[in-house]
Amino acid sequence: MTAIESFTGDANPYGGGDPYADYRTADFPFTRYADLADRRLGAGVIAANDEFFAERENLLVPGRAEFDPEHFGHKGKIMDGWETRxxxxxxxxxxxxxxxxxxWALVRLGxxxxxxxxxxxxxxxxxxxPQAVSVEATSVPGSPSPEELLGGDVKWTxxxxxxxxxxxxxxxxxxxxEQRFTHLRINQxxxxxxxxxxVYGEVVPDPGWLAVLGTFDVVALENGGRVEDASDLFYSPAANTIRPGRSRKMDDGWETRRRRDQGNDWIRYRLVAQSRIRAIEIDTAYLKGNSAGWASVSVKDGEDGAWREILPRTRLQPDTDHRFVLPEPAxxxxxxxxxxxxxxxxRLRLFGSLTEQGASGLAARHQELGG
Incomplete structure (x- = not known):
């Protein structure tokens, strides 16, 4: 594991020009995982003890923070973040x-x-x-209120x-x-x-909920699917393809750079567990002059399994939702x-259900992680 670079102390006062010119960052290895606190997954900052200068909700806004040196309000400098007195x-x-x-602020993971x-x-x-920060986490079923989370019977780690x-x-x-968490308390x-x-990590869904659903999207991020690798991430992350809802703009999907060879681009996914896939949905919403020309879908069973094509190379239309029913489950x-x-x-949607082996494996992992 690559050592994580740390930063201490003030940055220089803003001197004009690009406000990010002297921003300090590093290549953190865990950012390959999904952001469990993504608003698009349903995350929220549900309470804070103080937000005098800037609202707690800014913590989870997608994209990097903006800075306007001339923007002041009645309480002082307007900051794009959460700021206390x-x-x-x-x-x-x-x-x-x-x-x-x-x-402190309480965060519900999406x-x-x-x-x-x-x-x-x-x-x-x-x-x-802040001079320092600390983070605690807990796992509470259902939709607890802030008062319930702050009660004496909730165990924080x-x-x-x-x-x-x-x-x-x-x-x-x-x-x-190695635990399954639902909420965080961030302290400054x-x-x-x-x-x-x-908050980067691996989704661990409730197997009881998936069992009640029966047929669901077995590659969706919110259900425990994830991207393992992709050929190209030049314009946007491959994980966008398994986020909730339809894409709302071009960069809310996955787009590769223009190829100048005879190859092709691809994304590889891990499903929530072993699944029986019955239908496929490939959406090219908002991709008009840059949508893929054709697509094929393959599956394999197990790390060492052989890839098997379940949707042959098929013509795609720009800005169109394509649906395919498989002749037999895969x-x-x-x-x-x-x-x-x-x-x-x-977006890519793979609709199906867990096999008996997949359901038992997911239930065992859920229990092992304290779900």
């Missing part, structure tokens, strides 16, 4: 906050899962970022201990807890501002879509 001590004799003083890493991004918070962070930087933390010590929170644990020669698709 300055803490004070108890008296004139001791005007400083105590070591235990801190601000999809429960095992967390592999967290990025606490303090972009544009140069002299007003520290997944990021109190750690110094830097201003105007992407502060990354590897997480090693003693106060300050955080621009974005990203059993597999992995899937692959090949597009010819290049271009993009916005």
């Amino acid at each position: 300055r803490r004070r001590g108890a008296s004139a004799g001791h005007p400083w906050p105590t070591t235990g003083d801190h601000d 999809a429960p899962g095992v967390i592999r890493g967290i990025v606490v991004d303090t972009a544009h918070f140069r002299g007003n970022y 520290t997944i990021v201990p109190r750690t110094a962070v830097g201003g105007h930087a992407a502060n990354g933390f590897e997480v090693t807890a 010590h003693p106060d300050g501002g955080i621009a974005r929170l990203r 059993v597999g644990t992995h899937a692959r879509i090949d597009i010819f020669p290049d271009g993009g698709i916005s």
Whole structure:
């Protein structure tokens, strides 16, 4: 595992020009996983003890934080993040906050899962970022209220201990807890501002819910599917193809650079578990002059299984939702879509149900992870 670079201290005051010119970041290995705190999955910041300067909801906004040096309001500088007021001590004799003083926000993950890493991004918070952060996690079924989460009977696990962070930087933390979590509590010590929170990990769905559904999308991110690899990520991430809902704009799908050879582009997926696929949906929404020309879909059963084509190379139309019913169900644990020669698709849906082996394996993992 690559060592995670850390950042400490203030960034220089903003000097004009590109506000990201002196932004500090690193290539964190865990960012290959899905963001479990993605608003598009249904994540939300459900409570915070203070949000005087900037709203807690900004933490989960997609995309990087924006900065307008001229934007001020009645309470002060308008920041694109979550920012609390300055803490004070108890008296004139001791005007400083105590070591235990801190601000907090409660985050509901969009999809429960095992967390592999967290990025606490303090972009544009140069002299007003927290001195340190810590993160706790818990697993609570259903839709608990903030009051229920803060009750004394909820067990919280520290997944990021109190750690110094830097201003105007992407502060990354590897997480090693092999547990299924549903909610986070992010703490900033003693106060300050955080621009974005990203929580990378593997979705672990509720097997009971999937069993009731019967037929569902077995490659969908929210159901536990994930992208393992792709031939090209030049314009947009391959994981966009298994996000909830239809694409709303061109970069909400997967698009590759223009090929100048005789090859083709592809994405390889791991399904939620061994599944029996009955129908395929390939959507090219908002991809008009750059959609894939043709596509084929293959599956394999097990890591060492052989790939078997279940949808032969088929012509695709731009900005169109294509649906295919398979003549017979296809059993597999992995899937692959090949597009010819290049271009993009916005979504891939593989509708089916878990096999008996897949259902028992998913139930065992759910129980092992404390679900």
